[in-house]
Amino acid sequence: MLRTQTAAAARRPGRLILTGLAILVASFVVFGTVLVQQITERTVRDNLSGTPAVTDLVIGSPGVPPPTVMDVRQIRAVPGVAEAVARVATGVSVGEGYLNLQSDPGTGPLSTVRVIEGSYPDQPGEIAITPRTAERLGLSVGTTTSGTGGELTTPAPLTVTGVVDTGADAGYDAYAPDSAVIAWARLTAVERVDVRVAPGTSTSGVRQRVTAAVAGQPIRSGAEVREAEANAAAEEVGRLFILVGMFVSIAVVAAALVVTSTFRIVFAQRMRQLALLRAVGASRGTLVGALIAEGALTGLVAGVVGVASALTLGYALPAILRATGHEVSSPGLPLAAAVTVVIGAVVITVLAVLAPALSAARVSPLEALRAASVTAGRRGIGVLRLVFGLLLAVGAILAAVATISQLPKPDQSDYDPSMPLFLLVGSGALAFFALVALGPLLVRPVLAVVGWPLRQLGPLGRMSVGGIGGAPRRAAAVSVVVALGVTLISGVVIGGASLQILADREMALSAPTDFEVTSNGGTLPPAVVTRAEAARGALARVVPYRRVGDATLLRGADKLGDVESGYPTSDLDLAALPTTGDLDVAQGTLADRGPGRIVLNSWVARDAGLRAGDTVTLAVATGTVDVRVAAVLPGDGPLHAGILTDPADLDRLGVPAAYTGLLADAAGAGEDGRTAGVRALRQAIGGSDGVGLAVLADERDRNDALVRTLVWIAVGLVGLTVLIAVVGVGSTTALSVVERVRESGLLRAIGLSRTGLRTMLTVESGLYGVIGATIGLVLGIPYAWLAVQTLGIQAPLTAPLLPLAGLFVVLVGLTALAGVLPARRASRVSPVEALGADN
Helix, strand or coil: CHHHHHHHHHHCHHHHHHHHHHHHHHHHHHHHHHHHHHHHHHHHHHHCCCCCCCCCEEECCCCCCCCEHHHHHHHHCCCCEEEEEEECEEEEEECCEEEEEEECCCCCCCCCCEEEEECCCCCCCEEEECHHHHHHHCCCCCCEEEEEECCCCCCEEEEEEEEEECCCCCCCEEEECHHHHHHHHCCCECCEEEEEECCCCCHHHHHHHHHHHCCCCCEEEHHHHHHHHHHHHHHHHHHHHHHHHHHHHHHHHHHHHHHHHHHHHHHHHCHHHHHHHHHCCCCHHHHHHHHHHHHHHHHHHHHHHHHHHHHHHHHHHHHHHHHCCCCCCCCCCCHHHHHHHHHHHHHHHHHHHHHHHHHHHCCCHHHHHCCCCCCCCCCCCCHHHHHHHHHHHHHHHHHHHHHHHCCCCCCCCCCCCHHHHHHHHHHHHHHHHHHHHHHHHHHHHHHHHHCHHHHCCCHHHHHHHHHHHCCHHHHHHHHHHHHHHHHHHHHHHHHHHHHHHHHHHHHHHHCCCCEEEECCCCCCCHHHHHHHHHCCCCEEEEEEECEEEEEEEEECCEECCCCCCCEEEECCCHHHCCCHHHCCCCEECHHHCECCEEEECHHHHHHHCCCCCCEEEEEECCEEEEEEEEEECCCCCHHHCCEECCHHHHHHCCCCCCCCEEEEEECCCHHHHHHHHHHHHHHHHCCCCCCEEEEHHHHHHHHHHHHHHHHHHHHHHHHHHHHHHHHHHHHHHHHHHHHCHHHHHHHHHCCCCHHHHHHHHHHHHHHHHHHHHHHHHHHHHHHHHHHHHHCCCCCCCCCCHHHHHHHHHHHHHHHHHHCHHHHHHHHCCCHHHHHHCCC
16 A cells, blocks of 8 residues: 555656645745754854954953953053953033043954044044934034033033044944043043953963952853853854744744645545555545655655755855845754744645545445546534534633733733733634634635636636635635735734834834923023024924923812922924824813914823813912813823923013923935934034934934834735645645646536636636735734734734725735636646546
8 A cells, every 4th residue: 555655756856856845845944944043043153243253351340340440550560461341331521412421442452443544542532423413413523512421511622533444333423542541531431451362472371460459340151251241142043043932933834734635636536546445445544644655755855855945045145145245144944943944844745645644545345346436525524523613712712802801901010911912812823713614604605705707707717716616625625724824924014014103102202303402401492493493404493492391280179189390291283293183182182272272191180080171270380370171181182291381381480481491394205305404403403502402303313214124024924824825825736726627628618728728727826816906905914913912012903904904915916827827737638638627
């Protein structure tokens, strides 16, 4: 029996390849993930350490008292120390903004920067800056400014002597030798000291002498520090790949479902052969064993080919990237992982073939007397499977209801998402397996809806729909995998859109415009506001505002709330800001704000016990005014204001007319427009003391980039399941073409053209995508809403119709494309040969 089955598989290698194609792709993806993780970790370890490679010793460690300036001098005096660099960074407030002043030698083996213009500083009060910092602050070589930082409390001059290139340029970086930074900022301690031992000197001997010189300071070797930095970065990579592994596991499950479907088709095509074997004495157990052995052989071949392909690409790709100038390390040779993947491919294939083998082994010996080698596939499901599927569906619904019951309540501060997330994942898993069990029953109702337009197009449309409906078990097996991929992708798209709206809302609060000019607790000189409003060529809008920090809320003579110093209150004009539309309200409406009507953030509303529509007295030291609560925000207020009031109300309260800050937007787009806006505001500030400029747009860009990156990573990972689904559609269509050779010949004999046959089979493949995408969207949207709510981040459910419609069209197109080659093959068969074939 075993020889018979393996010989049959060897005679038809194409069928073997089609059957194991999904497992081959899954093996490639799994082992490729292992190699990518190794490549990423090795690249991080080799290239991303912040400690220079020539560093032999590092004195100082986080969590302990840092080395003092005296320690630095003693370390440099130790015999055998060729170079000792004190690493320290201090924030510097300059009149035009902020600088992060860091110590670096500028030259030599321990330097991390490279001078590209001018010269490197060598005296206190001299700095070198990065190119972006020069653009943002309008500084150039030879420019002198002043600032305070470290222990320095009175402004001291800073002269730019050079521009340096670094690995990262945040737009506020400055560098100088450690002696210059320490002297200018009047520092008494540093973060750590990097030591380079003189050539020919024993590192252990130098370490002993340094230990004696700075007793009590931890000393590590440079290799230890670099390893710790690399391990910290690699740990982050490991956490990312845990998430990757979850998505890869889903793809493997999808591959198993596809293989189960393809084996059912293959065994159905060989029913006459299997019945003949039963007729000549083969028992059911023997037949099951032979079919399982065939599945194991398929899994072994697919696993080996998938691993070998991934290994080839895993070594070739880093070499190609290095040739183009990218620092990418090669992976190792994880033989244990390779063997595990191959064994896993065999095990998964055996598990996938088990149900089709048991079903095929029940064939009656009398089937050998049939004229055709293919027996009709069952259209329904058994009672046991029906009951099991219904129980799974009920379990999924109950778990979803339990999840909803544990969602956070409004204003709940101690919400823990662990249990709701666990229930949600359990509900999703139960729903998926219920779909697997009940899929054949769902195909026909879904097909009746989505196939209606095709049936109206004529005979070809009706035959395409009938071809799918005639084999609901096969259609369900493939469509369920497509549905799984669509569910995951639609969930990611919907969740990403909801998170983007949440991020936009948060940015509308903390960074409502590109720039903010503040007075550090005082008031802005009137000339600053005037000059900013006049810079219309560089600034699109300028919105000045007043802010008081001691406003209280009264009802009669009673003070509301527990806060002692009062609530921060602002008269910021929301209508003038472009981001106001991104704001949401928990109660009332922002449009109702005006004279005598205030807006509260959620914390102030809870603390004072107020709701939208309540009347209250707003009080400051200079007066009181009666107001009504127009709206309550769901979180913080813009620029962290607790109360938003109308400018007329602050006037009635006797608040001075001088502004405390202003917001502005760049008139131009991109980095150039932003730089022009920074320069215009810097000119407006001039030499005003205590006036600072913050570029809020940088924070907004970082948040947007983070959200987009997370969404695209998730879509890419979920795309693995879609890839498996498309492979399944292609292999299923190809195998069904073999199964329906006589049917295709009959259609050709009665007048159907080759183009018509190709169109019919291609449309059938596309219908797998239509059915799967429809089911996937029906499941994906509610589960995406639950997932967003379960996280407790108060993000609104957003269903981006255009991306979801695009997803639907792309999936249908991919599944239809997967059937093009099998359809072309079927159309090339002669009608006479097809009618005489016995498959």
